[in-house]
Amino acid sequence: MSNNSKNNGTNHNRRVKKPTDRYRSPNSKGRASTEDERLLRRPTQPLFHPHEVPSQEHIKQEEHALERAMHFDFTITDPWRVFRIMSEFVEGFDALAHIPPSVAIFGSARTKPNDPSYAAAIKTAELLARAGFGIITGGGPGVMEAANKGAQQGDNVSIGCNIELPFEQSPNPYLDLSLDFCYFFVRKTMFIKYSNAFIIFPGGFGTMDELFEALTLIQTQKVSNFPVILYDSQYWGGLIDWINNTMLKKGNISEADAALLRVSDDPEEICKLVCDAYHESYLQERENPKLHREKSIR
Template identity: 75%
Template sequence: MKRENSQNSHMNGKGPQPEKTASERYQALRNKGNAVTDDERLLSRPTQPLVSPKEPVSTERIAEEAHAFERALNFDFTMTDPWRVFRIIGEFVNGFDVLAHIPPSIAIFGSARTKTDNPYYAAAQETARLLAEAGFGIITGGGPGVMEAANKGAQEGGNLSIGCNIELPFEQASNPYLDISLDFRYFFVRKTLFVKYSSAFIIFPGGFGTMDELFEALTLIQTKKVSNFPVILYGSQYWNGLMDWLRGTMLEVENISPTDLDLLRVSDDPQEICKLVCDAYHRNNQLEKIEPRRETSIR
């Protein structure tokens, strides 16, 4: 899909307007009407009365300030569960506010340790580019490796590039190919946004974090907590061992059913992945028209 100019040539002689990036197009929707967000209301502070330093401070005011300061020193926010709830809510509110107007998007996962000369890096970049050209935004964890490759491909394809980063003990810096960048403290908030705003999961070779995202999606689809969406593994050489174990061990002892294995597809071809995603998206779109009351859960 070629990037279109946001405005056509005007008749006033000024010529065509500069082309807007994907982030600029969707930023305009978020700022429409200059609405004040909940975060802005939360962070605003009422005007305080001015007190001249020359005026004597009352003993009551001194005692009140001393008590407030002592309480602040001994208040550990991270150890107080009821207050932590507001921090969690804040992450949800900010995430929903930022992502509410993004186009249909695809989540791409994979190892942050993948180097730029690794074939999986090039494959992730190509897959993201094809999906972006087909009309999809790309959502990743916002870090290096496969995530960086996918965000780079999204920008090359002319569509929105989104990163949902997570705070870790070893700092994971955001990659430089992001139109929208969000930072999260809680994995479960981040994963909820991946599921809510993605029309498919593409899983490239990765470690524990990648496996977490993979089986989170499979569990939600299997238990019908979300509507069915494609989960595609890229790289048969990497994933065949897992697929053999699922069939030969997990299915053998009946811990999953044969239909559960149908939730997973394996491919080595970015073109095939793009076609699978597009076909599934159009099919689900038709189902929603035929069955408007169809359960879609949080999606």
């Protein structure tokens, strides 16, 4: 038997370690951990009662903490991640700085092409595109795909801001500009900074996250007021009732806060609401540009 045959036989009996294995988290159950996970994960440490006398072992660990840190690989620590985060902001700002006024459209990635929401998202995006707005989505399938398709049918720029997930989410085929992000908070900043309205189609937790992120920033005057419109009154009816009959009645929000949400089942009405709000904002900025800059991150 040749040496090559022996080597081949040996290789068959032991697992060949792939280069990507070294970057897999032991807690990820066979899948690669995302950068967001690595950022937000912190090692579990033993708990000590405030009046408990620490053990000698614990004291020794604290005494040698600095020494261990000096020999630790800096590139996998949180300070190093600041540079990765900064690079995502720089790349995102650089790519989106010159896009036209745009509208962000959100909704479920699980929406199928035969769902009425899919057709409505295409129509809404096409109308907005023909009115002069670019369309920004999360870049994935479902409602996002429909909105990007509508943007191209309306002959305006179609933008996708995709996110690294534990499960693969491929960019949809209707993107003129596709960006990839590791960090949710960087990606959400791009939506807020470069959108003049949020259109929210039926969706799940991710859609709700984007919705309430926008409402919180408007409520706290971190950004200028811009339209937040929910499509499909039947889908969102329970949420609207809860906001008005529970949150508002309990005094946890004001009537002005509750009025930030608008609901429409008509793509043409949505387009008109966005256009009217944009023109009003444009006129206000021309009359008092300094005040507008102070009230908006855009």
